[in-house]
Amino acid sequence: MLTPTRLLTVAVAAVLLLVTAPAGAANAHGSTIDPASRNYGCWKRWGNDFQNPAMATADPMCWQAWQADTTAMWNWNSLYRENVRGNHQAAVPNGTLCSAGNTGGTRYSALDTPGNWVATRVPNAAAFTVVAHDQARHGAKYFRVYVSRQGFNPLTQRLSWSDLILLKDTGPIGPGVGETTNDPVLGGVSVKIPVSAPGLTGRHIVYTVWEAGHADQVYYWCADVNFG
Template sequence: MNPSRTSPNDRAHHRPPSRLLWAFGLLSAVLLCLIPSVGTASAHGSVVDPASRNYGCWLRWGSDFQNPAMAQLDPMCWQAWQANPNAMWNWNGLYRDGSAGNFQAVIPNGQLCSGGRTEGGRYNSLDTPGAWKTTNVSKDFTVKLYDQAVHGADYFLVYVSRQGFDPTKQALTWNDLQLVKRTARYAPSQNYEIPVTTSGYSGRHVVYTIWQASHMDQTYFLCSDVNFT
């Protein structure tokens, strides 16, 4: 199933008569100015399994994001929704341009999950330590990424936080990460699967996925919370 609420490939079966095109375009422009930003503003992508922090919050609460029960049932998503709802509506836009592969230079420690407070700080809440909802994984698991815009990938880097790191109390740093997978190039598609083999991990961890897109120097930085069973 397409994770986006509306398919980017939908097309109308019939065009309006040509004499109405100008008026239709003008009306559309006016409506776009009036409607607040409550959808995915641009088509990019994210890790959908194990779900990235903001994609998981959108998946669980996107249709019920004003429910006060979230504060008790899912407190980390609650604080994220309160801080900036667009971090979830734009779950597919957590990227930086122009990193030139020098990720540790552009993203300070403690800001890894927000991509170095990218997009004007939209995703800052994702750096907050706490009991984020986890996905159960085994020592061998698959990272699944949805590329709505069909960018392709020069490569993916998949890290797992070291044993003993506690994401409920500590913000993620580069020293907390252990590289478990570096891939080759992926041809443009909408769905990628990255098989990962690990050993020695148990309990709660962060899977940190770096996606270097192929269409330009655009890099995605994605935190997923997991529980090794």
């Protein structure tokens, strides 16, 4: 039988768990992991050292994102909107594409900030692969992969729908389809999407829209790349 002191200890521990656990941890979903989405990349590089002041100079865009709201990185797998009904441009206005239209209030807003985000080097824009991680094995009604047009500058401009070129619409993908991973943090499956953007060079944003297969739940991810 628990004593009053023991009951109080258990209750306090439960409250602390609720306060400190990432909001999306129990309902894991996913992100693009290669090229890494902005908040997944920030979590991957700095999650174990997010209070290190060296980040301010080594990775300034991640630094400003961590300072704005740490939960945006801890919840890298929960950047989604519900009840979009296929009208992405209404749900996610221009200038807010990287934050999924400021989903969750201002939690993800720093992801829209233009600047020198760490970019994945892609040697050949004409043939590369986007890896989207389906952590909860939802499957997809579709993945749509876009890339920013030549002349768009992610260092100084916020992303708009008119800046995007559609590279691939996968159509439906069944629940659990993809490559499994032994990574205990990721779990789930990774879906590899081959795409081609011939003629593009320099800095761009690869923008991926994933409508999950189990509900009207749509994820929006910005990933910075450097072609060539």
